[in-house]
Amino acid sequence: VKPWLAATIAMFTVAFVPSALLDARAQRAEASESSVKAAFLYKFANYIEWPPAAFATPASPMVIGVVGADEIGAELDRIVPGRAVNGHPVSVKRVREGDPLRGIHLLFIGKGQGSLAQLLRSAQGQSVLTVTETDRGLEMGSAINFVPAGERIAFEVSLEAAEKSGHRISSRMLSVARRVLGKSS
Amino acid sequence: MIALVARSLRLKVLLLVMATTAAALTLSAIGLVIYDLRAYERQWTNDLGTQAELLARTSAAALSFGDRETTAKDLAVLRVRPRVMAAAIYTRDGDLFATYTKPNRTNEVFPARPESDGYRIEGDELLMYRTVVEGNEPIGTIYLRALYLPWDRLRDYLGILAAVMVASFGVAALLSGWLQKRVTQPILDVTGIAREVMAHRDYSLRARKTTDDEIGELVDSFNAMLAEAGRRAEALREADRRKDEFLATLAHELRNPLAPIRNALEILRMPESNPAMREKARQMMERQLAQMVRLVDDLLDVSRITTGKLGIRKSVVEVQAAVRDAIDTVRPFVESRNHQLEVQLPSQPISVEGDRTRMAQVFANLLHNAAKYTEPGGYITLSLAREGDEAVVRVRDNGLGLAPESLVAIFDMFVQVDRSLERAQAGLGVGLTLSRQLVTLHGGTLAARSDGIGKGSEFTVRLPLAGATLPEIDVATPRGRGTQSRRILLADDNTDFANSLAAVLTSRGHDVRVARDGAEALATAARFTPDFAFLDIGMPKVHGYEVARRLRELPAMAECVLVAVTGWGQEDDRNRAREAGFDRHLVKPVAAEDIDTILDSF
Numbered sequence A: 001v002k003p004w005l006a007a008t009i010a011m012f013t014v015a016f017v018p019s020a021l022l023d024a025r026a027q028r029a030e031a032s033e034s035s036v037k038a039a040f041l042y043k044f045a046n047y048i049e050w051p052p053a054a055f056a057t058p059a060s061p062m063v064i065g066v067v068g069a070d071e072i073g074a075e076l077d078r079i080v081p082g083r084a085v086n087g088h089p090v091s092v093k094r095v096r097e098g099d100p101l102r103g104i105h106l107l108f109i110g111k112g113q114g115s116l117a118q119l120l121r122s123a124q125g126q127s128v129l130t131v132t133e134t135d136r137g138l139e140m141g142s143a144i145n146f147v148p149a150g151e152r153i154a155f156e157v158s159l160e161a162a163e164k165s166g167h168r169i170s171s172r173m174l175s176v177a178r179r180v181l182g183k184s185s
Numbered sequence B: 001m002i003a004l005v006a007r008s009l010r011l012k013v014l015l016l017v018m019a020t021t022a023a024a025l026t027l028s029a030i031g032l033v034i035y036d037l038r039a040y041e042r043q044w045t046n047d048l049g050t051q052a053e054l055l056a057r058t059s060a061a062a063l064s065f066g067d068r069e070t071t072a073k074d075l076a077v078l079r080v081r082p083r084v085m086a087a088a089i090y091t092r093d094g095d096l097f098a099t100y101t102k103p104n105r106t107n108e109v110f111p112a113r114p115e116s117d118g119y120r121i122e123g124d125e126l127l128m129y130r131t132v133v134e135g136n137e138p139i140g141t142i143y144l145r146a147l148y149l150p151w152d153r154l155r156d157y158l159g160i161l162a163a164v165m166v167a168s169f170g171v172a173a174l175l176s177g178w179l180q181k182r183v184t185q186p187i188l189d190v191t192g193i194a195r196e197v198m199a200h201r202d203y204s205l206r207a208r209k210t211t212d213d214e215i216g217e218l219v220d221s222f223n224a225m226l227a228e229a230g231r232r233a234e235a236l237r238e239a240d241r242r243k244d245e246f247l248a249t250l251a252h253e254l255r256n257p258l259a260p261i262r263n264a265l266e267i268l269r270m271p272e273s274n275p276a277m278r279e280k281a282r283q284m285m286e287r288q289l290a291q292m293v294r295l296v297d298d299l300l301d302v303s304r305i306t307t308g309k310l311g312i313r314k315s316v317v318e319v320q321a322a323v324r325d326a327i328d329t330v331r332p333f334v335e336s337r338n339h340q341l342e343v344q345l346p347s348q349p350i351s352v353e354g355d356r357t358r359m360a361q362v363f364a365n366l367l368h369n370a371a372k373y374t375e376p377g378g379y380i381t382l383s384l385a386r387e388g389d390e391a392v393v394r395v396r397d398n399g400l401g402l403a404p405e406s407l408v409a410i411f412d413m414f415v416q417v418d419r420s421l422e423r424a425q426a427g428l429g430v431g432l433t434l435s436r437q438l439v440t441l442h443g444g445t446l447a448a449r450s451d452g453i454g455k456g457s458e459f460t461v462r463l464p465l466a467g468a469t470l471p472e473i474d475v476a477t478p479r480g481r482g483t484q485s486r487r488i489l490l491a492d493d494n495t496d497f498a499n500s501l502a503a504v505l506t507s508r509g510h511d512v513r514v515a516r517d518g519a520e521a522l523a524t525a526a527r528f529t530p531d532f533a534f535l536d537i538g539m540p541k542v543h544g545y546e547v548a549r550r551l552r553e554l555p556a557m558a559e560c561v562l563v564a565v566t567g568w569g570q571e572d573d574r575n576r577a578r579e580a581g582f583d584r585h586l587v588k589p590v591a592a593e594d595i596d597t598i599l600d601s602f
Helices: A003-047 A070-079 A116-125 A159-164 A171-176 B002-007 B009-064 B068-080 B150-200 B214-255 B258-269 B275-306 B319-336 B356-372 B419-425 B431-441 B495-507 B518-528 B544-553 B571-580 B592-600
Strands: A062-067 A088-094 A106-109 A129-132 A144-149 A152-158 A179-181 B084-091 B096-101 B118-122 B125-134 B137-147 B315-318 B340-344 B351-354 B379-387 B390-397 B445-450 B457-464 B487-491 B511-515 B532-536 B561-566 B584-587
Touching: A003 A062, A003 A070, A003 A106, A003 A129, A003 A144, A003 A152, A003 A171, A003 B009, A062 A070, A070 A088, A106 A116, A116 A129, A152 A159, A152 A171, A159 A179, A171 B009, A171 B068, B009 B068, B009 B084, B009 B096, B009 B118, B009 B125, B009 B137, B009 B150, B068 B084, B068 B096, B150 B214, B214 B258, B214 B275, B258 B275, B275 B431, B315 B319, B315 B356, B319 B340, B319 B356, B319 B379, B319 B390, B351 B356, B351 B457, B356 B379, B356 B390, B356 B431, B356 B457, B431 B445, B487 B495, B487 B518, B495 B511, B495 B592, B511 B518, B518 B532, B518 B544, B532 B544, B532 B592, B544 B561, B544 B571, B561 B571, B571 B584, B584 B592
Parallel strands: A062 A088, A062 A106, A106 A129, A129 A144, A152 A179, B340 B379, B487 B511, B487 B532, B532 B561, B561 B584
Antiparallel strands: A144 A152, B084 B096, B084 B137, B118 B125, B125 B137, B315 B351, B379 B390, B390 B457, B445 B457
16 A cells, blocks of 8 residues: 555545535535424424314314425425324415415414515414514514524414414423513513 | 140130131231232322323423423422332434433433333332323323332231231230130039039039020039939938848848747757647748748849849739739738738629739738738728729728828838838838839739828729630649659759759659759760759859750650749740740749649640
8 A cells, every 4th residue: 555645545535524524414404404393383283272263164274384485395295294283184385475374374484585574464464373483583573483492493482472363372382482472461 | 735725715715716816817918908909009000190191291392392401391390209210201203302310319221212101010110101192193202110119008007917916816815814704614613513522422512603605504404413413322322221221131031030940940859849849840940931932032023123124924814813812822921910801802703914923922912011010900901893994902901001201102112111110020121112013014003092190001903904804724734643753854053952852852753863064964864864854044064055955956855844944034034945945944943843833734
């Protein structure tokens, strides 16, 4: 074995392998983040008490609307089929800005969505519970907001916003929330 | 210890009570412990299951949203359950998500993967798994490990049981003490009385009755037994006394005739005595001898009564004949006392079934008593009458009479009303006992009646009439061949008796041989070939039955008349004699006249 060849291989190894590994890890973290958030969205439904008028019948679907988050939408499409919350089959609906929010129970507004404030107001008026993933999302009027917590995803809850849209959030879920904004009163 | 228990009723009772108590307590304790162990398991698993369920609900959200800290905080609630050693929550994929360990414990090892729902007891630990559900979806598993210590409870139980056992034994001891007072003490009292009675022969002692239960019955029975034993002892003493008196009387009575007989013998020996004197002496000897024979006959009858061997030969008998026999017997005595005897017999024959000789004996005895207990010159009547289907014989006198209390006692053995009188009049005091016995054997009754002392007495014999009045057949009617000479063998170990009898028979022209025992009898018979053989049954060497059997086997002896001579006239003896080949049977003592009768009948 020639020393120089060994040295060269060692150099390449030191220079490229770590960067390749880091890349792969970043990609996986992103994918994992989307799937976690999608799972959370679906799970939130278990801990939310909907207004009486939200469902026409006990078997009416529970619709999760997604706007500005294609990856999470795709992930939801993957996990939702065949699942139900309190007897309501869960379905996913892609929403664009300006679309009517009628029939949607839970609306996730992704990072990529520009007119956040307007969407939030509109959703609040139509008894739709909103979930965002923005800094200060709750302050902008969102009921639930994803926040990073180290390697995990956490969430925070605004009781005020939830109440405005006519929802009650289970205390068990609140016990897990990173931050809970109290009611306005 | 065992010997002690075997001897003490109290210890037995105590042991019984304690054994029963211990058995009952142990059994109930085993039952309770089994029940409690099961109840403990059920209760504890329910309890832990509830806890697991609560934790599952509480921590579902935290698990669901991946919040380890919150989950751990939820689990930390278990601090208030000191028996829970460790707990953990696994994710749906089976990875350990959050754990709890009891404070101050380290090195807790959690199962790598959860098991399916349920619980399991491992040593002194209870392991429980329960699925955490969100909505309808299982999202993980909760694991609890808790101490499972039924043995503590068991120990408590055994402690309580021991305390109860000790208390029960105490109660048992008290109970047995009480029982001892109620049961053993009365028994010991009875035993004590029994000992005292044995020691002092005092049958008047009585055990005290304290209860009405079985012990009370025992005491009653014991007292009744004492009374009976007392009566028996008294009766024995009385019988003993009577026998002593009887023996004294007997000796006296047997001795009395001997003096006149000796005197008579002296007169006979005297050369200067004339024929008239000799005849007088001879008559005196005959009278005295007759008196002795009567005494000894009575004595034999007494022993037959006491051994139950007095028997009668039944045939149809005319009562008049028996009465005449009796009068013949007693007339000399009655006349010697200058009594007037009046006899009233119906001309119509009255027949009963019975033994003429024995019946005559009864009537003679009654007449003899009447003559004896009436001052000389008295008046005696005997009447026979038919009353209903009974023949009634009454013997009346105007003599001493009887006190009312004596009316029953006179029939007892050896009783004489007036012993001072008895001294003068002779007798053994067995006559009435014998008479009543004989009448009873005939199916009749004998009763006494008197108006009191000095007012005479009346004895009444009642005998059932025979079914038909058949004439008496006297089998012993002489055939009138009295003068014929016979060849006679007498076998008896009493040689005086045999020789004297032989002398009498020889004097009447018979050819007589004497044998002293069975063997000699056989030898003599073979040589002598007698016409008649009188064989004593109780002979030495070969007894009479055997001699008879062997004689019958000899061809020369085929025609010989065999006569058995026994002490007892029992039916059994007669049968046995017949079977042995005897033709006739005589009861001792044998008189020359008895032999004449038999010789004449062949």
